[in-house]
Amino acid sequence: MPDAPRSRPVHASASSDADFYARVYRVVERIPEGRVTTYGRIARHLGAPRASRAVGWALKAVASDPVSALEIPCHRVVNREGRLTGRLHFVTPTAMEERLRAEGVAFTAPDRVDLAAHLWDPA
DNA sequence: GCAGTGACCTCGT
């Protein structure tokens, strides 16, 4: 089929494996409810240990697309310290925290989750 | 095609 628009995030199942974004989404979709993972873990799992920034880029694209935002639990991705660095990119600054709390994720600080208790590795 | 940007990570001081 013709090439899909790349300015808009596409659902993983509708994209090819070659798309880096699609591969990121596929991993994020696997994150169980009440668990979280990090940008670095995802990047490492994709075979690009230094592509953690690109992972955040892919999630940013999701935030701008309401449909994908509902399909992909991007709120379950935090940084190495458990900090909600992407919270400002959600519909409201507190949406990310509220969703995580609703899933039973414990916080060690207002914008920091308990990684030791909820960390999920893609492997 | 070059240069800038960013929801990060790691290694040196």
Place this chain on the structure above:
DNA sequence: AACGAGGCCACTG
């Protein structure tokens, strides 16, 4: 142990 700087990756203008 805390702070700062560099690097890597994909996308946009």
